[in-house]
Amino acid sequence: MDIALRSIDRERNGSGRKLWGMAETTRRLALITGASAGIGEAFARAYAAKGFDVALVARRKDRLDSLAARLSAAHGIDAFAIAADLSVPDAEVPIMAALAERGRNIDVLVNNAGFGIARAYIDVPWRKQRDFLMTMAVAPC
Numbered sequence: 001m002d003i004a005l006r007s008i009d010r011e012r013n014g015s016g017r018k019l020w021g022m023a024e025t026t027r028r029l030a031l032i033t034g035a036s037a038g039i040g041e042a043f044a045r046a047y048a049a050k051g052f053d054v055a056l057v058a059r060r061k062d063r064l065d066s067l068a069a070r071l072s073a074a075h076g077i078d079a080f081a082i083a084a085d086l087s088v089p090d091a092e093v094p095i096m097a098a099l100a101e102r103g104r105n106i107d108v109l110v111n112n113a114g115f116g117i118a119r120a121y122i123d124v125p126w127r128k129q130r131d132f133l134m135t136m137a138v139a140p141c
Contacts, residue, residue: 034113087131
């Protein structure tokens, strides 16, 4: 995480060029999946502390709403929650709708959502394997 944030500092403080035709008044947006706890929450805190607006994506909306409120209050940024289960088809629909509603584009994507399966492949039901593949491989696309 430290390396990613250092490269952002270099980019912001380096050339001073405007990226992707963004308006001068628009803060950059980091979209973070798996943001309701653990590493995803740590990424959200780090990007908010750097002045990024953050779009928080996970299944647990109550935890996302709480984190968004804390980050907005602490850093004066726009933090908002998007409840989405990345293991299901069309998981991107609520994410893209929320971004379109706010007129926002993603500047930084942290694909942190994921889970593990602690059993032998043969012992795991197909639905669980499909959910795993959707979250880990398909959803980021």
